[in-house]
Amino acid sequence: MRRAHPVEVIRAAEAPLLAAAETSGDPDVVMRRAAAGVAHHTAALLRERTGGVYGRAVELLVGAGDNGGDALYAGAVLRARGCRVDAVLLDPDRVHSRGLAALRRAGGRIHRVEDLGSRVPVPDVAIDGVVGLGGRGSLRAPADRIVTGLAEAGVPWVAVDLPSGVDADTGTVHDAHVPATLTVTFGLLRRAHLLASPVCGRVEVVDIGLSDPPIGPETVYAPYPADVGRRWPVPGPADDKYTQGVVAIRAGSERFPGAAVLCTSAAVAASSGMVRYVGSGADPVLAARPEVVCHPSVAEAGKAQAWVVGPGAGTGAEAIADIDAVLARGRPTLLDADALTCVASHPVLLRSATAPVLLTPHGGEFDRLTGGWDRADRPGALRRYVAGLRERGIEATVLLKGRVTLIDDGETTYSVDAGSSWAATAGSGDVLSGITGALMAHVAAVRDSAAPDTQLNLARAAADAVTLHGEAARLAAHRRDPRPGGSHAGPGGGRVANHTGERPGADVDAAHGGGGRPRAEGPGAPIGASDLLAAVPAAVAALRSSR
Numbered sequence: 001m002r003r004a005h006p007v008e009v010i011r012a013a014e015a016p017l018l019a020a021a022e023t024s025g026d027p028d029v030v031m032r033r034a035a036a037g038v039a040h041h042t043a044a045l046l047r048e049r050t051g052g053v054y055g056r057a058v059e060l061l062v063g064a065g066d067n068g069g070d071a072l073y074a075g076a077v078l079r080a081r082g083c084r085v086d087a088v089l090l091d092p093d094r095v096h097s098r099g100l101a102a103l104r105r106a107g108g109r110i111h112r113v114e115d116l117g118s119r120v121p122v123p124d125v126a127i128d129g130v131v132g133l134g135g136r137g138s139l140r141a142p143a144d145r146i147v148t149g150l151a152e153a154g155v156p157w158v159a160v161d162l163p164s165g166v167d168a169d170t171g172t173v174h175d176a177h178v179p180a181t182l183t184v185t186f187g188l189l190r191r192a193h194l195l196a197s198p199v200c201g202r203v204e205v206v207d208i209g210l211s212d213p214p215i216g217p218e219t220v221y222a223p224y225p226a227d228v229g230r231r232w233p234v235p236g237p238a239d240d241k242y243t244q245g246v247v248a249i250r251a252g253s254e255r256f257p258g259a260a261v262l263c264t265s266a267a268v269a270a271s272s273g274m275v276r277y278v279g280s281g282a283d284p285v286l287a288a289r290p291e292v293v294c295h296p297s298v299a300e301a302g303k304a305q306a307w308v309v310g311p312g313a314g315t316g317a318e319a320i321a322d323i324d325a326v327l328a329r330g331r332p333t334l335l336d337a338d339a340l341t342c343v344a345s346h347p348v349l350l351r352s353a354t355a356p357v358l359l360t361p362h363g364g365e366f367d368r369l370t371g372g373w374d375r376a377d378r379p380g381a382l383r384r385y386v387a388g389l390r391e392r393g394i395e396a397t398v399l400l401k402g403r404v405t406l407i408d409d410g411e412t413t414y415s416v417d418a419g420s421s422w423a424a425t426a427g428s429g430d431v432l433s434g435i436t437g438a439l440m441a442h443v444a445a446v447r448d449s450a451a452p453d454t455q456l457n458l459a460r461a462a463a464d465a466v467t468l469h470g471e472a473a474r475l476a477a478h479r480r481d482p483r484p485g486g487s488h489a490g491p492g493g494g495r496v497a498n499h500t501g502e503r504p505g506a507d508v509d510a511a512h513g514g515g516g517r518p519r520a521e522g523p524g525a526p527i528g529a530s531d532l533l534a535a536v537p538a539a540v541a542a543l544r545s546s547r
């Protein structure tokens with residue numbers, strides 16, 4: 001798991017290093033180490049983009065704190081490597097004076113922001129040293145104007161520590177922010193690196209000599225794709241259709257038969273074992289997936305290790321009675337879509353739950369459940385809601401969907417960036433419910449046979465399912481066969497997210513700073529939920545073969 005920490009923990013981890021630096025008589029020794037890393041990775045980006053480093057133009061946007069000091073020292077190193085370096089000081093009276101002196105000595109040019117007039121020529125790369133850990137709120141004027149101007153001109157931004165305009169702890173991306181192509185941070189990931197990964201670009205962590213900090217309730221986790229691949233259920237020689245976990249799905253209605261097809265088909269595709277179905281959509285479900293076992297009612301459904309209830313299932317009296325009946329069966333249950341609307345209007349429903357529940361709202365459904373939530377603090381709002389449910393005695397885990405999906409069980413927060421936004425398409429949530437339900441059934445079956453008294457790690461299973469879903473969306477969007485219905489990139493196309501969360505060759509979107517990253521897999525194209533569904537087996541194979 002990747003781990004990311006709150007500012008307080010980072011500052012505490014840095015304190016002994018800074019104290020040692022002060023007593024050594026060289027107070028900037030740690031800062032220069034950090035800056036050397038920024039310069040190294042900026043040079044690598046310049047080489048990628050322009051074929052070299054010598055003679056390239058670098059602009060530094062320098063704020064009033066130590067983040068600006070890092071940028072100035074990095075500028076001095078790049079100047080020594082032959083770059084032309086222009087530093088724009090946003091607050092000349094409070095600039096890091098030793099960093100400024102170092103850049104001056106190296107031959108960098110210094111500009112006061114108010115003297116810029118007709119600005120310096122468009123650089124090959126810009127370094128964001130406006131704010132790091134000490135930043136609050138949106139980028140202020142005139143930094144906002146400079147950042148927008150250069151981003152619109154196609155200049156890639158390297159963020160020092162964090163993109164300015166992004167809150168380090170909540171990951172909130174303010175309207176005016178730096179859309180980074182590359183973020184270079186120091187020692188440890190900050191929470192925003194996982195919570196706001198789409199605006200961080202590639203994240204590089206420079207070793208500055210920090211020790212591992214303690215983990216705590218504010219630590220944010222993100223699974224490595226290779227770990228998801230290793231954990232993905234694979235039938236063994238002694239397995240049969242029951243031992244791997246049976247998932248039962250109550251989905252679809254006269255009005256929304258498609259939800260039943262997408263959800264059950266995704267469950268079939270995501271794992272072996274068996275899928276049961278209850279609802280009015282048995283005919284289309286069987287037409288798509290004859291292996292699904294259909295039942296006339298929840299009561300008449302056979303044994304299942306986990307249940308999914310809600311996608312397209314309706315919100316009437318019958319649907320509500322079925323939610324109650326499913327919860328009363330005492331198996332881990334995923335509640336999605338219409339089931340969430342029912343729970344929002346009848347909160348007492350959750351009292352029937354005698355086993356863990358996983359709620360999977362999108363932002364609007366989360367509004368209904370909470371009566372309105374603080375969008376400036378997504379992880380905080382989620383944690384508070386889960387804590388409220390747990391105080392009511394409900395063993396709940398909540399998955400809040402989006403480009404970056406958050407999962408919280410009251411103790412642990414997982415953050416999973418889909419890596420691209422192609423999954424933002426109708427019905428893709430139904431596919432996610434099917435994948436997640438199948439995985440829940442598997443982990444419940446394993447738990448029941450190996451250690452029945454232990455708790456299920458539903459949050460981790462959900463994070464794994466979301467990782468697979470994102471991978472399937474990516475493969476579907478980058479399918480190589482251009483014919484309608486043509487084959488998807490198979491396992492051989494399975495280059496998945498690396499340790500930084502960057503997707504090599506993934507399509508460039510605006511959130512990544514529009515910077516023309518490599519397009520090894522082609523430019524990508526819109527997908528429907530059934531395309532995503534069709535790519536699930538290739539995504540499992542890709543995750544299983546990733547390193």
Ligand SMILES: NC(=O)C1=CN([C@@H]2O[C@H](COP(=O)(O)OP(=O)(O)OC[C@H]3O[C@@H](n4cnc5c(N)ncnc54)[C@H](OP(=O)(O)O)[C@@H]3O)[C@@H](O)[C@H]2O)[C@@H](O)CC1
Binds near residue numbers: 034132
């Ligand atoms: N400690 C260490 O070991 C190491 C630390 N390192 C580096 O230090 C960084 C932390 O430095 P820091 O504490 O000086 O804070 P920093 O992020 O520069 O911001 C403070 C200034 O920003 C200003 N400001 C705030 N919001 C703003 C906004 N929206 N827009 C504009 N301005 C805004 C605020 O001004 P004020 O609000 O007071 O007007 C204040 O003056 C850290 O991220 C890392 O890069 C590395 O060298 C490695 C070793």
Ligand SMILES: Nc1ncnc2c1ncn2[C@@H]1O[C@H](COP(=O)(O)OP(=O)(O)O)[C@@H](O)[C@H]1O
Binds near residue numbers: 418420424429
């Ligand atoms: N901008 C985005 N980028 C990537 N994935 C997204 C984005 N927006 C939504 N998603 C994902 O798409 C799915 C949509 O789910 P949902 O809103 O329930 O759709 P539906 O009800 O139509 O099935 C979720 O898995 C969500 O995380």
